[in-house]
Structure formats: structure tokens, C-alpha cells
Amino acid sequence: MDEMTRIPVGGERPYDVLVGRGLWDALPGLLPGATRAAVLYAPPLRWLADLLGGRLRAAGVEPLPIEVPDAEAGKQIEVAAHCWDRLGAANVTRNDAVVGVGGGAVTDLAGFVAASWLRGVRWVPVATSLLGMVDAAVGGKTGINTAAGKNLVGAFHPPAGVLCDLSVLDSLPAVDLTAGLAEVVKCGFIADPVILDLVTRDPAAATDPAGPVTRELIERAIRVKADVVSGDLRESGVREVLNYGHTLAHAIEKVEGYRWRHGHAVSVGLVYAGTLSRLAGRLDAATAERHRTVVTALGLPTSYPAAAWPDLLATMRVDKKARGARLRFVVLDGLARPTILEDPDDELLHAAFREGVAA
The missing domain is CATH 3.40.50.1970 (Rossmann fold)
Known part of the structure; x- marks a missing residue:
């Protein structure tokens, strides 16, 4: 040991x-x-x-x-x-x-x-x-x-x-290791920007399963999650920030019949969340674009077919964070400053999809 x-x-x-x-x-x-x-x-x-x-x-x-x-x-x-x-x-x-x-x-x-x-x-x-x-x-x-x-x-x-x-x-197959890093990247955006620096500085080291960088990334991501869930087991408050990028990601998984890897869906969801944060006036353009830069460095997907939007929107309406007919999204007020966007307009959601991830 x-x-x-x-x-x-x-x-x-x-x-x-x-x-x-x-x-x-x-x-x-x-x-x-x-x-x-x-x-x-x-x-x-x-x-x-x-x-x-x-x-x-x-x-x-x-x-x-x-x-x-x-x-x-x-x-x-x-x-x-x-x-x-x-x-x-x-x-x-x-x-x-x-x-x-x-x-x-x-x-x-x-x-x-x-x-x-x-x-x-x-x-x-x-x-x-x-x-x-x-x-x-x-x-x-x-x-x-x-x-x-x-x-x-x-x-x-x-x-x-x-x-x-x-x-x-x-x-572990390389594709699964890389897909899992999408959740690590999420932790970088919501709480620990050092994660983002480690990934972009040396993507090859970040994807070496036996290397010290991968271990550091794993431990940093676990600490982020441990800190959040320690104060909110039942997702009644701050724990919701762990769903950054996941509202669209879960919809993609459902529409795809769960044939997509979770990490691939999260990668697209992160790019979408960054774009939504920017269009909602919460996040600067450079940090929004950084989402695409980081996941692209790992070879993760950043787009989804434009024609799927109606199905995705319908699926998001039964997301666990929804309250009645009101959708709720985790967005960023700045790097490592997550917050909740309540009941955004459908056109804003669609605009973020068109500009951010539609292919």
C-alpha cells in the first residue's frame, strides 16, 4: 500500500x-x-x-x-x-x-x-x-x-x-478516464480553479492514470464535493451547485437513451452552463469561453444537434432542481462563484443552446 x-x-x-x-x-x-x-x-x-x-x-x-x-x-x-x-x-x-x-x-x-x-x-x-x-x-x-x-x-x-x-x-479505458474528468473540471469551475490550471497546463499528465497530476485532480475534486455535502446532505441548499452543467447533461442522457457517457454529457452541459451564465449577465466572456477551452484540451465533446432542443427542453422540465413549472439552473457569478438562476426565459435558454453547443 x-x-x-x-x-x-x-x-x-x-x-x-x-x-x-x-x-x-x-x-x-x-x-x-x-x-x-x-x-x-x-x-x-x-x-x-x-x-x-x-x-x-x-x-x-x-x-x-x-x-x-x-x-x-x-x-x-x-x-x-x-x-x-x-x-x-x-x-x-x-x-x-x-x-x-x-x-x-x-x-x-x-x-x-x-x-x-x-x-x-x-x-x-x-x-x-x-x-x-x-x-x-x-x-x-x-x-x-x-x-x-x-x-x-x-x-x-x-x-x-x-x-x-x-x-x-x-x-480503465482511456475514453472512460477522460469522460470522468468532466466532473473534475466542474469542480474547478464551481470551487477550485487550480484544477483548471492543472488540466490546461498539461492535459497529457491529467490523463495519466498512474501519474501524480491525475491523483491530485481526483483528490481536489473529492475535497470539493466533501466540503459541499458535509453541510448539505439532502440538496436543500448549497449542494445544488454540484449540479453545475448537469441540467442539460441529464436531458442529453435521457434523450440518448443513456447511450452517452455521463462525462460526455456533462462536458456539453458545462459549455452550455458557461454560455447561459454569460447571456444572463452573470459571467464575463473570457471565463465563459474557458469552459470550452478546458474540455477541448481533454478531447471531450462540446456540441449537440440543434434539432434536439425541443426534446431537451421538455426533459429539463422534470429535472430534480425544477420547482413546479419553474426551471432552475446553476450558473456562475464569476469563477468559483456558483449561484442559482431562477425561472429563466425559454428564449434565453434556447439562445444559450444555439450560441454555446448547437451543431
């Missing part, structure tokens, strides 16, 4: 995010007193589920492996119901636990299963993608998708701890 970074997340139920290499032995220590642990994993990660199951068994915790569909296909009520059936058959009690091994989709599902089983059991996300490490695994937001949209059914359920073993990034 190399030097481990421990990033605290505060609130009513504080926990730590562990970042480093060779962290698998730390898993049992996050679940003291458990006798069983359901280990949810997608097929490509069976090897890791087996490895972690061995660590749990050696510590006196009986693993219950549950294979689930990969990516967004796993975030369905039918999959959650299958997991509940397995938990019931194994007599998993409130003293036991759920472990989610995978990217953001698997950890979202695992957290939701844990939140809903017996009204809440302990859980630990073992994030295996960069996106999962900096976003889905931190903060206690869990959920599944429905026909109406992404993550509209879920629960706030903080984990007992989070494991981010950076060694798994060595074999």
Missing part, C-alpha cells in the same frame, strides 16, 4: 474517503460487527468482487456476491428487486452491509438497495472508475432510473466509508 489519503466527509453521519493504491485490505475495517455483506458488481468486475469477498471472509464477514447488469442497465427497479430478493433469502439483517463494486451506476444502485433494505443498512462504495471516485461514490446520493428520467427515484444514504483504489484506473 502506498501513502493513503483520508478525506473526511462531515455531517450527521461522518465518514472518510480513502484514496491510494492497495486499499483492498481496508474494506472489512469499514464494516465492524457485520456478519454478512452483499457484494454487488457488474460482470467485468467479477475478479474484484471475488478478491474483496476473500478479504471479507478472512475478516469473518460472509460475502454474498450479486451480479448486476453493467452501466445504466443496472439502475432499474427490476434489478433492485432482484437484489432485495437475494438479501431476503440470505437473511441479511440491519447489522449487515452492502458493498457496491464498480462505476457510478453500480454504486448508485448499491446505495439505493442499502437505503431501502430494512429502511437502511450500512454500505460501502468501492469506486472503480474516475467518475465514480469523484462523483457518485461521495455524498450519499443513491438512485435508479425510470422512464421519466435519470435518478428520479432514490434516497440520501451516507456510506460507512468510500474506497478509491487508484490501481483500477490503470486498466
Whole structure:
């Protein structure tokens, strides 16, 4: 094990995010007193589920492996119901636990299963993608998708701890590593501009999974999210800023039938949010354009078909931040100064789309 970074997340139920290499032995220590642990994993990660199951068994915790569909296909009520059936058959009690091994989709599902089983059991996300490490695994937001949209059914359920073993990034496809950096870039715009400097100074170093720059970017992004969620677990206030760029991004994902990578949709959403901030009179042109510059440096997408706008607007109206018929967008009053734009005019929204991302 190399030097481990421990990033605290505060609130009513504080926990730590562990970042480093060779962290698998730390898993049992996050679940003291458990006798069983359901280990949810997608097929490509069976090897890791087996490895972690061995660590749990050696510590006196009986693993219950549950294979689930990969990516967004796993975030369905039918999959959650299958997991509940397995938990019931194994007599998993409130003293036991759920472990989610995978990217953001698997950890979202695992957290939701844990939140809903017996009204809440302990859980630990073992994030295996960069996106999962900096976003889905931190903060206690869990959920599944429905026909109406992404993550509209879920629960706030903080984990007992989070494991981010950076060694798994060595074999992560480059396209997925880069896509995950969109969430890191978001953290740069809303709170930590050093992130933006690191990316633009050396994009190659930012995308080297074994390098120190990538680790610094991951840790900085986790700290941004940890600071925000520590004071607002249930997204009743300041936590909304973490959705910067996500209102359009979630709409793109829905319109695309979740075939787009989340990070690619977020990249387009960030460019849109920067343009909207400028057209709303909140943000200077240079900072707005910097959104495009940073994501382009990483090779991320910046555009979406112009003809899709009606469908995107209709989908955004059921976004989680909407209040009744009023849309709400996270925008910037300046670099690292996020705020909420309430009920913007449809023409302003369309103008931002036309000028910012329409292709």
C-alpha cells in the first residue's frame, strides 16, 4: 500500500474517503460487527468482487456476491428487486452491509438497495472508475432510473466509508478516464480553479492514470464535493451547485437513451452552463469561453444537434432542481462563484443552446 489519503466527509453521519493504491485490505475495517455483506458488481468486475469477498471472509464477514447488469442497465427497479430478493433469502439483517463494486451506476444502485433494505443498512462504495471516485461514490446520493428520467427515484444514504483504489484506473479505458474528468473540471469551475490550471497546463499528465497530476485532480475534486455535502446532505441548499452543467447533461442522457457517457454529457452541459451564465449577465466572456477551452484540451465533446432542443427542453422540465413549472439552473457569478438562476426565459435558454453547443 502506498501513502493513503483520508478525506473526511462531515455531517450527521461522518465518514472518510480513502484514496491510494492497495486499499483492498481496508474494506472489512469499514464494516465492524457485520456478519454478512452483499457484494454487488457488474460482470467485468467479477475478479474484484471475488478478491474483496476473500478479504471479507478472512475478516469473518460472509460475502454474498450479486451480479448486476453493467452501466445504466443496472439502475432499474427490476434489478433492485432482484437484489432485495437475494438479501431476503440470505437473511441479511440491519447489522449487515452492502458493498457496491464498480462505476457510478453500480454504486448508485448499491446505495439505493442499502437505503431501502430494512429502511437502511450500512454500505460501502468501492469506486472503480474516475467518475465514480469523484462523483457518485461521495455524498450519499443513491438512485435508479425510470422512464421519466435519470435518478428520479432514490434516497440520501451516507456510506460507512468510500474506497478509491487508484490501481483500477490503470486498466480503465482511456475514453472512460477522460469522460470522468468532466466532473473534475466542474469542480474547478464551481470551487477550485487550480484544477483548471492543472488540466490546461498539461492535459497529457491529467490523463495519466498512474501519474501524480491525475491523483491530485481526483483528490481536489473529492475535497470539493466533501466540503459541499458535509453541510448539505439532502440538496436543500448549497449542494445544488454540484449540479453545475448537469441540467442539460441529464436531458442529453435521457434523450440518448443513456447511450452517452455521463462525462460526455456533462462536458456539453458545462459549455452550455458557461454560455447561459454569460447571456444572463452573470459571467464575463473570457471565463465563459474557458469552459470550452478546458474540455477541448481533454478531447471531450462540446456540441449537440440543434434539432434536439425541443426534446431537451421538455426533459429539463422534470429535472430534480425544477420547482413546479419553474426551471432552475446553476450558473456562475464569476469563477468559483456558483449561484442559482431562477425561472429563466425559454428564449434565453434556447439562445444559450444555439450560441454555446448547437451543431
